[in-house]
Amino acid sequence: MKVIDKIKNRKKTLFSIEIVPPLRGSNIEGIYQRIDHLIEFNPAFINITYHKDEAVYTTLKSGAVKKHILSKRPGTVALTASIMNKYKVEVVPHLTCGGFTHDQVENALIDLNFMGIENILVLQGDAGHKQTAFVPEPDGHTFAVDLLEQVVNMNHGKYLDSKLEQPYPSNFCVGVAGYPEKHYAAANLDSDIQYLKAKVLAGADYIVTQMFFDNKYYYNFVDKCRAVGIDVPIIPGLKPIAMVNQVNILPKLFHTHIPEDLAKEINKCADNKAALEVGTQWSIEQAKDLMKNGAPVLHFYTLGAGNSIKKIAKEIF
Numbered sequence: 001m002k003v004i005d006k007i008k009n010r011k012k013t014l015f016s017i018e019i020v021p022p023l024r025g026s027n028i029e030g031i032y033q034r035i036d037h038l039i040e041f042n043p044a045f046i047n048i049t050y051h052k053d054e055a056v057y058t059t060l061k062s063g064a065v066k067k068h069i070l071s072k073r074p075g076t077v078a079l080t081a082s083i084m085n086k087y088k089v090e091v092v093p094h095l096t097c098g099g100f101t102h103d104q105v106e107n108a109l110i111d112l113n114f115m116g117i118e119n120i121l122v123l124q125g126d127a128g129h130k131q132t133a134f135v136p137e138p139d140g141h142t143f144a145v146d147l148l149e150q151v152v153n154m155n156h157g158k159y160l161d162s163k164l165e166q167p168y169p170s171n172f173c174v175g176v177a178g179y180p181e182k183h184y185a186a187a188n189l190d191s192d193i194q195y196l197k198a199k200v201l202a203g204a205d206y207i208v209t210q211m212f213f214d215n216k217y218y219y220n221f222v223d224k225c226r227a228v229g230i231d232v233p234i235i236p237g238l239k240p241i242a243m244v245n246q247v248n249i250l251p252k253l254f255h256t257h258i259p260e261d262l263a264k265e266i267n268k269c270a271d272n273k274a275a276l277e278v279g280t281q282w283s284i285e286q287a288k289d290l291m292k293n294g295a296p297v298l299h300f301y302t303l304g305a306g307n308s309i310k311k312i313a314k315e316i317f
């Protein structure tokens with residue numbers, strides 16, 4: 001079922017999670033354990049992130065330099081299939097501009113379509129390791145809106161090869177990312193929202209936000225989006241802090257503010273166990289407030305969240 005239909009048919013705020021594929025060399029059991037803990041709360045969908053391959057160079061004994069293409073976190077599509085089959089739940093793989101040429105996007109979309117995937121989250125993708133800004137692939141897309149247009153074209157039966165005799169239209173429901181505290185590269189929140197509007201006009205069905213720790217950013221963002229005519233559901237993304245050092249790491253990685261009250265409480269914690277308690281309680285309050293104010297779905301980022309999401313879900317859903 002499409003995410004957008006799940007949202008339309010909901011009787012209450014829905015629960016969803018994001019899973020990051022395990023590091024290369026790890027197995028899938030850790031992911032299953034994480035989902036096993038949460039499946040009783042009936043996630044409406046489970047997102048699986050995508051991480052593009054990186055070039056790694058090693059110097060051989062001869063002095064020659066060998067290039068390897070490695071994926072630090074491989075397996076988005078395989079993980080999508082495994083989770084779908086094991087839990088019979090809607091899975092939303094992420095698809096990024098980074099790592100794909102136009103042709104590879106089309107191949108990936110055909111595969112996802114054959115797998116019965118109905119939902120994808122379309123993104124620009126993170127900048128590569130050692131890059132300060134996103135660099136598109138040669139013959140790849142630059143912005144999420146460009147990738148989105150290719151997906152929408154395929155939904156209309158338009159493939160790259162316009163001479164196909166009976167092109168079969170796909171039927172993907174497409175989500176895109178939004179940033180309540182603005183995307184780090186955007187000049188300001190208003191211009192970022194204009195680009196977000198372009199994604200919605202191009203056919204995005206819903207928006208999932210970057211994590212935030214102060215709901216006022218989300219409410220302000222939703223108001224600004226509605227004021228410029230963005231009328232699709234805006235799903236808040238939540239991340240419970242689970243470690244003391246996340247107070248400094250998360251702002252650096254995700255360009256989000258940690259409110260002073262939360263930072264103070266976490267910094268008082270003697271260990272990560274105490275920090276997890278504080279982070280969990282903070283997320284519970286955030287979630288309750290968002291629910292009270294009609295958030296369509298609460299989407300939880302699970303990476304590095306320890307077992308806090310189970311506690312939160314127990315309290316909220």
Ligand SMILES: Cc1cc2nc3c(=O)[nH]c(=O)nc-3n(C[C@H](O)[C@H](O)[C@H](O)COP(=O)(O)OP(=O)(O)OC[C@H]3O[C@@H](n4cnc5c(N)ncnc54)[C@H](O)[C@@H]3O)c2cc1C
Pocket residue numbers: 048049050051052094095096098122123124125126127134142143144145177178183184185186187191192195208209210211237
């Ligand atoms: C919910 C969520 C899930 C994510 N999952 C992943 C993942 O699985 N893998 C991964 O690598 N990364 C992921 N990311 C990170 C994301 O890829 C980065 O934040 C990336 O830098 C921006 O992606 P975007 O899709 O928002 O980009 P875009 O919408 O393309 O925007 C990127 C920047 O360009 C500007 N912009 C947009 N369109 C234009 C235009 N036409 N002209 C000029 N400027 C423009 C925007 O204002 C913004 O500053 C995720 C982020 C979120 C919020």
